Amino acid sequence: MELTISSHQQDGVLTIAVAGDLDLLTCPTLDTAILQALSTAGVTAVRVDLSSVEFLDSSAIALLLKGHRAAHERGIGYQVTGAQGVTRVVLEVTGVWEHLSGRPDDHQANQR
Amino acid sequence: MTAMGTRTDEDGEQLRRLLAVTDSALSRLDIDDLLTELVSRTRELMGTDTAAILLLDSSGRELVATAACGLEEEVRQGVRIPVGEGFAGRVAASGQPLILHHVDRSTVINQILIDERLAVMAGVPITASGRVLGVLHVGSRTPRQFTDADIDLLRLVGDRAGMAAQARISRLDRQTTVALQRSLLPVRPPAIDGFDVAARYIPGAEVGVGGDWYDLFALPSGHISVVIGDVAGNGLRAAVVMGRIRSALRAYALETHDPADVLTRLDRKIQLFEPEAMATAAYAVIDPTHSTLTVSLAGHLPPILLDATGNARPVAVPPDLPLGAFPNAPRRATTVALPHALLLYTDGLVERRGQVITDSIADLLTTLTAGTADELCTQATGVLHHAPAADDVALIAVCRRQQP
Numbered sequence: 001m002e003l004t005i006s007s008h009q010q011d012g013v014l015t016i017a018v019a020g021d022l023d024l025l026t027c028p029t030l031d032t033a034i035l036q037a038l039s040t041a042g043v044t045a046v047r048v049d050l051s052s053v054e055f056l057d058s059s060a061i062a063l064l065l066k067g068h069r070a071a072h073e074r075g076i077g078y079q080v081t082g083a084q085g086v087t088r089v090v091l092e093v094t095g096v097w098e099h100l101s102g103r104p105d106d107h108q109a110n111q112r
Numbered sequence: 113m114t115a116m117g118t119r120t121d122e123d124g125e126q127l128r129r130l131l132a133v134t135d136s137a138l139s140r141l142d143i144d145d146l147l148t149e150l151v152s153r154t155r156e157l158m159g160t161d162t163a164a165i166l167l168l169d170s171s172g173r174e175l176v177a178t179a180a181c182g183l184e185e186e187v188r189q190g191v192r193i194p195v196g197e198g199f200a201g202r203v204a205a206s207g208q209p210l211i212l213h214h215v216d217r218s219t220v221i222n223q224i225l226i227d228e229r230l231a232v233m234a235g236v237p238i239t240a241s242g243r244v245l246g247v248l249h250v251g252s253r254t255p256r257q258f259t260d261a262d263i264d265l266l267r268l269v270g271d272r273a274g275m276a277a278q279a280r281i282s283r284l285d286r287q288t289t290v291a292l293q294r295s296l297l298p299v300r301p302p303a304i305d306g307f308d309v310a311a312r313y314i315p316g317a318e319v320g321v322g323g324d325w326y327d328l329f330a331l332p333s334g335h336i337s338v339v340i341g342d343v344a345g346n347g348l349r350a351a352v353v354m355g356r357i358r359s360a361l362r363a364y365a366l367e368t369h370d371p372a373d374v375l376t377r378l379d380r381k382i383q384l385f386e387p388e389a390m391a392t393a394a395y396a397v398i399d400p401t402h403s404t405l406t407v408s409l410a411g412h413l414p415p416i417l418l419d420a421t422g423n424a425r426p427v428a429v430p431p432d433l434p435l436g437a438f439p440n441a442p443r444r445a446t447t448v449a450l451p452h453a454l455l456l457y458t459d460g461l462v463e464r465r466g467q468v469i470t471d472s473i474a475d476l477l478t479t480l481t482a483g484t485a486d487e488l489c490t491q492a493t494g495v496l497h498h499a500p501a502a503d504d505v506a507l508i509a510v511c512r513r514q515q516p
Contacts, residue, residue: 021465023502024346055465057503061411062344062390065437072438090469094392094411094459095431099438 002026005033012044013077019052022060030060034067038076045077056087064100129157129265143280147179147273151248154269155181158262160250162228165238166193166200167246167277175200175247183251186224197221200247203235207244209263210235215251225251234258236266240274245281248273289322289351296355301328301508304336306402310485311508312493316346316460316501323350323391324458324506325358329365334400337365338510340456341393341412344434346504353389357382357435361395371395371408372445375435379410379443382436390436394456402512405454408445410435413459413473417451422482426473427454453511455480455488460503461495485509 003026004019014037018030030048037046048064050056064080071078080100083091091097132153141149147165155163162182166175175193177186196205198221203210212219212233220226225233228251235249248270293313301309311326323343330336339361343354360381364374375395382389392411398404407415407427411434414426427448433441462472472495480491488509496505 057463058342058392058459059344062434065390065434069438086466086468093413093431093469093473094434095409096411096433096437099433099441 003029005029007033007037009040009043012042013047014040014043014045015047015049017049017052021055022050022053022063023055023057024059027059027063031063031066034063035070038067038070038074043076045079046071048078048080049082050080050087051082051084053083053087054085056083056090058094061091061094061096065096068100129268132157143276143283144179146276148181150269150273150276151179151181154248154250154266157265158250160252162230162251163249165246165248165273166191166204167238168195168204168244175204178246183224183228186222189224191222191224193222199225199233200235200249203237203247203249204244207237207239209237209266211258211263213255229253231255232258234262234266236263236270238270238274238277240278245274245277285348289348292348292351292355296358297325297506301326302330304328304330306513307336308485308511308513309509310489312489312506314460314493314496314501314505316503316505322346322504323354324460324504325354326456326506326508327358327362328508328510329362331365331369333369335369336398337362338396338398338415338454338456338508339393340415340458340506340508341391342458342460342504342506344390353386353391356386357389357391357393361393365397369397369406370445371397371406372432372443375408375410375432376443379435379441383439386436390434392434392459396454396456398450398510403450404447405450406445406447408432408443410443411437413457413462413469416455416457416477416480417448418453418455418480418482418488420452420482422480424455424477424480426477450512452482453485453488453509455492455507455509457492457507458503458505460501460505461492461507463501463503464499465502485511 002020006017008015016033068078079102151163151165164180164183164186165178167178169176173195177191180187193201195201199212215225215230230251231253232255233249233251235247237244238246238248248266297313301311325341327339343350361378364377394409394412394415396405396407407429409429409431414429416424417427418424429446432443462469464472476495479495492507
């Protein structure tokens with residue numbers, strides 16, 4: 001299935017809306033979009049909206065995590081939103097949903 | 113009439129040229145022979161003195177003379193041209209055809225071209241899937257014009273060479289990756305007293321061999337380590353990173369028996385030395401009395417525990433972030449009673465388009481019954497019969513031997 005990506009920016013928050021399947025073949029497109037978003041002047045936070053993603057494999061998880069790290073290194077906010085169904089479950093089972101969906105500074109809260 | 117005749121001759125010539133380089137007999141040649149045959153035909157068709165193919169090396173920064181006709185010296189000497197420099201280097205950098213009306217030190221860096229007294233040259237990029245893989249060029253000792261039709265022919269040969277070059281790259285990469293995998297993943301894991309062990313590695317249908325690995329070793333303290341992991345990406349690069357991560361994990365396992373501590377150290381090493389890499393891993397340590405199992409998960413699916421009657425359940429361990437995902441990610445370990453058997457696997461076994469991963473895992477659990485480690489592996493891979501895995505699959509099963 002095709003991957004479609006659309007971006008819009010409001011008050012420094014750049015939202016990347018993703019639709020379709022995120023796998024090894026389609027990941028490079030999102031990778032480029034995230035890197036572009038992070039280097040767009042005036043952007044203070046990037047949001048990756050997965051509401052319309054129907055499948056997501058391990059390469060996509062790696063990509064979303066890399067985006068998070070790259071944003072953190074540049075002092076830009078980063079949040080993955082809207083994951084649901086199949087997509088949400090895979091992010092939860094692999095233990096990355098809490099990290100990706102927000103509160104990166106809250107990371108220590110996980111610690112026991 | 114004359115004009116008509118010329119036109120037909122031109123068309124005939126075009127057709128002859130086209131057939132010469134798209135000849136299906138070419139595809140039966142070994143790749144190196146094919147490139148040599150292509151440069152030979154190109155030189156003949158264009159009436160030039162030389163024709164040569166240079167391909168990018170694995171770094172992507174230098175062109176290496178690979179096939180030549182009239183310039184054999186170039187291949188024998190293994191001439192290397194940096195991308196962006198000299199004639200071929202400029203063609204590779206721009207990805208555009210280039211015609212050189214004067215060959216001298218200001219336009220080329222390869223001494224052989226000057227020694228051969230070439231007067232003019234024409235070159236085109238060799239591309240495949242939009243990527244520049246090399247350069248094809250021809251040269252003449254006497255001044256001549258290169259027409260649009262000449263450039264079109266060179267491009268056609270370039271396309272044919274591109275297909276061959278890409279096939280060669282993927283074949284080499286695949287062979288090297290498979291060799292590396294074989295050396296790192298013994299089909300029969302080492303025997304460990306009191307345990308029956310089996311493992312499988314199944315290359316994915318879509319991506320081929322990649323960065324999955326499994327490992328099993330006994331420590332001097334009597335602890336037994338069981339590992340499974342998956343480096344993001346595929347091909348040679350992922351396999352090389354996998355080899356390094358696997359070795360580093362073994363080294364840290366000698367330092368501490370706490371799996372969370374081992375993965376924390378491993379993560380720190382990856383963040384520093386492999387900043388581009390990311391990997392998931394499940395690391396389990398069996399205590400010297402064989403009574404407990406301590407597990408830490410780095411973004412990996414939980415291992416499956418089986419009792420002697422074949423009841424299977426995933427070990428209840430909260431997963432932490434994958435290795436290389438984020439600096440200083442906290443890591444946890446959970447200790448459970450050592451069951452009759454455990455099965456560690458990579459996500460290729462349960463990743464299905466259109467299916468919730470937890471449902472695939474539930475299917476896997478019902479497929480498993482008691483048996484030897486080898487039987488457990490066979491039962492587990494049975495789930496792939498109807499839906500071959502797109503991604504690589506690695507799994508390792510460890511069973512307690514019945515006390516005599």
